[in-house]
Amino acid sequence: MGSNRIVIIGGGILGLASAHRILELVPRADVTVIEKEPTLAHHQTGNNSGVIHSGIYYKPGSLKAINCRRGKAAMEAFCTSRGIAHERCGKVIVATREQQVPALGRLMDRAGRNGVEAELIGVDQLARLEPHARGLAAIHVPETGIVDYREVASRLAEEILQAGGTIHLNCRVDEVVSMPQEQVVLCSNDEFHADWIVNCAGLQSDRLMRMSGHAPPVKIVPFRGEYYELARDSEHLCRSMIYPVPDPAFPFLGVHMTRLISGGVECGPNAVLALAREGYTPGSFNAADMVEIMLNPAVWSIMLRYWKVGAGEMHRSFSKQAFARALQELVPGVRPGDLKRAPAGVRAQALTPDGQLLDDFAIQTRHRQVHVCNAPSPAATSSLSIGEQVARILLDAADLEANEGSDDVVTRILKEHPIGN
Numbered sequence: 001m002g003s004n005r006i007v008i009i010g011g012g013i014l015g016l017a018s019a020h021r022i023l024e025l026v027p028r029a030d031v032t033v034i035e036k037e038p039t040l041a042h043h044q045t046g047n048n049s050g051v052i053h054s055g056i057y058y059k060p061g062s063l064k065a066i067n068c069r070r071g072k073a074a075m076e077a078f079c080t081s082r083g084i085a086h087e088r089c090g091k092v093i094v095a096t097r098e099q100q101v102p103a104l105g106r107l108m109d110r111a112g113r114n115g116v117e118a119e120l121i122g123v124d125q126l127a128r129l130e131p132h133a134r135g136l137a138a139i140h141v142p143e144t145g146i147v148d149y150r151e152v153a154s155r156l157a158e159e160i161l162q163a164g165g166t167i168h169l170n171c172r173v174d175e176v177v178s179m180p181q182e183q184v185v186l187c188s189n190d191e192f193h194a195d196w197i198v199n200c201a202g203l204q205s206d207r208l209m210r211m212s213g214h215a216p217p218v219k220i221v222p223f224r225g226e227y228y229e230l231a232r233d234s235e236h237l238c239r240s241m242i243y244p245v246p247d248p249a250f251p252f253l254g255v256h257m258t259r260l261i262s263g264g265v266e267c268g269p270n271a272v273l274a275l276a277r278e279g280y281t282p283g284s285f286n287a288a289d290m291v292e293i294m295l296n297p298a299v300w301s302i303m304l305r306y307w308k309v310g311a312g313e314m315h316r317s318f319s320k321q322a323f324a325r326a327l328q329e330l331v332p333g334v335r336p337g338d339l340k341r342a343p344a345g346v347r348a349q350a351l352t353p354d355g356q357l358l359d360d361f362a363i364q365t366r367h368r369q370v371h372v373c374n375a376p377s378p379a380a381t382s383s384l385s386i387g388e389q390v391a392r393i394l395l396d397a398a399d400l401e402a403n404e405g406s407d408d409v410v411t412r413i414l415k416e417h418p419i420g421n
Contacts, residue, residue, distance in 0.1 A: 004029045004400060007185050007192045009173055009208060010200035011035025012045040013149055013380050014372055016156040017387030018198055023163040024411065025391050025402045031165040032192055033157075034185070036172035041153035043278065044202050045380060047345030049227070049258045049266050052076065052086065052145035053378035056093075057246060060113040063361040064378065067389070069115060071382035072143075073413045078384060079147060081410070082155050085261055086147040091241035092126060094135035096329050100245040101137050107245075108139060117143045132237045132331050144241060146261045149380045173201075176212040183212075183368050196398055198390055199371040203277045203348040209373065214366045218350035218358055218373055219296055222277045222289070225269025225347055226317055228339035230257075237338075238265045242330050247309075255316070255326045266342060267327055267334075270316045273303075280344045282317060301355030350374035361386065365393055388414050 006022060008015045011033055019031050035042070052075055055068035079086040095101045104120060111118035119140045121129075126138045157167055168190065176197065177184040185192040201208040206216035230237065237257070244254040258266050275293070276286035293299050303310060316323045324336040350358040350373060361382070362374040370393050375386065395402050 004398070005193065005195045006031050006198065006394065007183070007194040007196075008033045008198040008200060009185065010202055010205075011037070011040040011157075011167065011169070012043060012200065012202055013041060013153045013156070013383040014202070014375055014386055015198070015200035016040065016153050016160065017383040018200060018390040019160050019165055019387075020156045020163075021384070021387040021391040022394060023160060023165055025395065026400045027163065027403055029400065031160070032194070033160065033165065033167045034171040034173070034187065034192065035167070035169050038170055040157055040167070040169070041150045044345065044348065045153055046150045047280070047343060048149065048377070048380060049268075050146050050148055050261055051241070051258060051378075051381070052088075052147055053381040054091075054111075054116045054118070054141050054144045055114045055378070056107055056111045056116045056118055056139070056141055058110070058114065058378075059360070060110060063363075064359075064382070065114050067361060067382035067385040068378045070388075070414060071378070071385035072145075074384035074388075074410045075147070075152070075381060076145065077410050077413055079152065084147065084151055084155060086145055087261060088143055088145040089240040089259055090129075090140065090142040091144040091243055092121075092130055092133065093139040093141065093243045093245060094126065094133055094330055095137050095245050096135050098136065103245045103248070104137055104139055111139070111141070116141065130239055130242055132333050133242050134330065134332050146241075146259060148261050152383075173208065173211070176208070178213045178367060178369070196368050196370065196394055198394075199369065202375070203346060205348065205371065205373055206350075209371045212366070212369055212371075214369070214371070216371075216373060217364065218352055218362065219298065220277070220348045221293060221296070221299060221351045222274040222279060223271045223347045223349050224274040224279055224282075224284075224317075224344050225271055226344045227266050227268035227342040228320070228323060229342045230265040230267060230334075231338050231340060232264075234334070234338040235265045237331050237333050244330060255323070257327065257331065267323075267339065268342075269345065270313045270323070271347070272313050272317045273299075273310065274346055277348075278346060280346060296351070298351045298353055298355040302351065302357065305355070347376050348374075349376055363389065363393070365397060370394065384410060385414065
């Protein structure tokens with residue numbers, strides 16, 4: 001047995017999935033999860049639309065494509081085996097303008113290369129699937145699904161505790177002391193000694209990496225994603241999910257409509273530069289966060305290149321009518337009066353020093369540290385696969401002896417689809 005004291009910083013779905021998988025593979029490991037908030041899944045995990053993504057959008061061979069496909073299969077198996085409600089309701093990606101139609105062909109090519117079940121359909125079949133949608137052509141992706149990721153995170157936490165792991169809430173990291181044989185994590189109310197730490201801090205991941213003694217390769221920039229809910233008497237306008245054709249220049253998918261596993265239909269999100277890393281309302285403001293954003297030349301590079309897109313997102317943020325017009329491109333029957341404000345989310349988007357939006361997952365290893373530097377959507381879908389990847393990094397680097405005899409259905413899926421293939 002090698003170095004088995006592991007502290008995972010971040011109680012979202014990635015931190016919990018990593019802890020869960022480490023304990024499955026190394027039952028004797030001493031695993032601790034620390035979370036600065038009073039609840040788990042407080043930020044990105046608990047503030048999204050709950051989509052189990054298919055993997056159709058992502059560049060073949062990328063970490064997003066590989067982990068999304070593995071993670072989707074593992075997530076469905078995990079939910080089925082634990083009795084967590086989920087559904088393969090499918091989605092349509094709709095071209096509403098002639099210039100968008102060629103992009104459907106490119107998405108179909110990615111679907112084929114990524115192993116996604118998808119079909120190019122015409123207006124008649126679109127009308128059968130989504131009678132209120134309008135478009136010239138569409139892609140039907142029947143395997144896209146929905147789930148409540150808070151419930152998934154809760155079950156992961158329960159099983160971590162059952163396996164002997166510990167979870168500490170209200171535990172903000174103030175300092176990380178990295179020594180040759182030990183990592184010491186100092187919090188406001190406690191301290192933790194570890195052989196290895198895992199950084200799954202999401203919106204704070206770059207700051208935590210710097211605090212740990214290493215320069216982060218990217219800067220996290222917060223983008224607020226705002227949602228509306230359809231009024232109950234308008235929910236018939238969307239049967240499953242209705243998405244626009246995405247702009248290939250951005251890692252965002254555009255304003256869309258999604259049926260929720262708990263009932264109801266959510267519309268959104270837009271993507272607005274937030275003035276606080278945890279800024280969930282338009283008025284949210286943090287002086288230190290804003291100064292950091294404004295002093296980042298890469299942010300200005302993005303703003304100058306895409307000012308028109310940004311202006312449109314801001315307009316939709318402050319105008320329900322503008323938000324409704326974006327939805328009307330897909331579903332003409334939507335009216336501003338059908339929309340009710342819903343809680344927003346904040347996406348941790350990594351920005352490279354040269355002003356590029358990093359459009360793939362990024363995991364880096366330093367001295368006795370594993371850093372998940374960038375894990376935006378589809379990270380929740382991919383979480384069990386990313387957790388497996390983190391666990392395997394630790395197995396290799398920390399000389400831990402794995403228990404490979406488990407016959408759990410999730411374990412079988414992850415074994416059948418190793419990252420290297």
